[in-house]
Amino acid sequence: MMQDLVNLVPLSSGVWIYLGIDIAVAICLLFTLRLMSGKMAAVSTSQELGSNDNFAFGISVAGRMLALCIVLSAAAASSDNNGYLGAALSMLLFGLVGILLIKIGRILHDKIILNRIDKEDMIKKRNTSIGVIDSASSVSTALIVSSVMLWVDGADWNALFAILSGFVVTQAILLIRTRIYERRFIINNQSSTFQQTISKGQLAVAIQHSGNLLGTAIVVSAANGLLTYNPVGYVSNLTGWLIVGMALSLILVILVILAKKVVLIGLNLAQEVEQQHNVGLASIEMVLSVGIALIVSGLFS
Incomplete structure (x- = not known):
């Protein structure tokens, strides 16, 4: 009778053991990430999140935790093919790589993309706008990195190099996307730049730009369905992700502009x-931005 109501896909007998391993490793890594977030910022996470009620810090840490979970989801997708010990080691390896790339990505975002403000200092000063953008950039990085993880075959040095290539592409595309947004912003607001505006805590602009970052990351992630993985094609893997990623980003920009003109007709968005x-x-x-990106990504995936 139950079989007539629910048709389940057959699961392996060890699926619950793999689930337990993956969750246990994930929780340990999330706790490690929380501790590292405080150490790197030279603050106590308990004090910032509890006593100080620092919303900006909480949003930033939440973004990094979500980013780590996205990366771990890619590792979990293939964990049941490696045996119990292999599953644990795979989750741990990809998790540590994920934490490292998220950290490096935040540094690059701080020093290169948002190069005119001190992001860590702003977050300490409870600038929620900076926290939102920092969170969005971490999640954006993780979306593309996890997509590359699902694209590669295995967990060898070739796969690791491909993942690093995807990370480089991520930062390049997010940099270009931010600079384009900044140029458009200064045309509409000649008295202030984008970075000056968010440093003053302008939340609306932070949310708007976060949508740009997340949408771009989602649509670039679709490149894994358009490219063929070559374990030793180091240059072709890098250039392939960069060229296809930029093309998909351009398509997204055009489609979002059209969608906004139709859906939000009669509204002066800049004002x-x-x-x-x-x-x-x-x-x-x-x-x-995110919705159109999901549609485009669904088509090419």
């Missing part, structure tokens, strides 16, 4: 979001 701090409208823009 409402960038000058009047309309968080609600910025949230809709963010959803349109």
